[in-house]
Amino acid sequence: MHPEQKWKVIESLLPQDISGKSVLDLGCNAGYFSIKMKELGASTVVGIDSNPRIITQAKFVADVLKKDIKYEINNIYDFLFSNQKKYDYVLFVGLMYHLRYPLLVLDRLFELTREKLIFQTALSITSFPAESSNLEIPDNFGIEEKNLFQHPEFPKMHFIEKNFNDDFSNWWICNFEGAQSLIRSAGFRILKRSENIFICEPKATRTSTLDYSQLMEKIKKT
Ligand SMILES: C[S@@+](CC[C@H](N)C(=O)[O-])C[C@H]1O[C@@H](n2cnc3c(N)ncnc32)[C@H](O)[C@@H]1O
Incomplete structure (x- = not known):
């Protein structure tokens, strides 16, 4: 999908002016x-992508349009876990399904997002529901109630072992409820949503208490 289509939706959900904000x-x-x-007024914008050729293009476009944007060739894991800086707005658009460890990244984004997370991912559904799911999931349920997993509105993530859409780096496609529950479980509140784009804010607290920075350090040492 051309980013312009996504941008129209994102823009309709954001303030007209984000002067002074970091992105x-x-x-x-x-x-x-x-x-x-940047055109909405952000004071600093940092763009991260692991593809060097794409970052060369991004720098070229920013130069031509005279936009002061800092682009960095980096893997999202290395960037997020070596960086302590918080950002007012974080765009996490069209990336989740490319990640083998999406929850690790979402949990870290909770720590680095000051105001808003703009979340978008590819979903397994063909049309977006107008309303959120009505399925009541109990706080706890047992193995004898596992039929609940078959409910169409139960949160799901489909793991793709081979290729999807001719792309080996597509790992996870979730349903609508799956996207919502991932966002919530990382500690975000969903403020607005249109189609598959969610505007979220970090809640004051979250249930997960893992220190992911320490976890990453341990992973790197092993
Ligand atoms: C589907 S495109 C989405 C681009 C843009 N955000 C949009 O929505 O139009 C995914 C981008 O993420 C980059 N990418 C994929 N895996 C990455 C990773 N682990 N670290 C950093 N960038 C990654 C790809 O190079 C690609 O440019």
């Missing part, structure tokens, strides 16, 4: 959203 654009590609966030 982190993860998986920024050639920087379409980075440029747009």
Whole structure:
């Protein structure tokens, strides 16, 4: 999908003016959203992408349009776990399904997002529901109630072992409820949603208490 279509939806959900705000654009590609966030008034915009060729394009476009944007070739894991800086707005658009460890990243984004997370991912459904799911999931349920997993509105993530859409780096496609519950379980509150784009804010507390920075250090040492 051309980023312009996604941007129209994102823009309709954001304030008209984000003057003074810092923005982190993860998986920024050639920087379409980075440029747009700068045009909305962001004071600093940082774009991260692991593809060097794409970052060269992004820098070229920013130069031509005279936009002061800092682009970095980096893997999202290395960037997020070596960086302690918080950003007012974090764009996490079109990236979750490319990650083998999406929850690790979402949990870390809770720690680094000051105001808003803009979350978008590919979903397994073909049309977006107008309303959120009505399925009541009990706080606890047992193995004898596992039929609940078959309910169409039970949160699901489909793991893709081979290729999807001719792309080996597509790992996870979730349903609508899956996207919502991932966002919530990482500690975000969903403020607004249109189609598969969610505007979220970090809650004051979250249930998960794992220190992911320490965890990453341990993973790196082993
Ligand atoms: C589907 S594109 C989305 C681009 C843009 N955010 C948008 O929504 O139009 C995914 C981008 O994420 C980048 N990417 C994928 N895996 C990454 C990773 N682990 N670290 C950093 N960038 C990654 C790809 O190079 C690509 O530019």
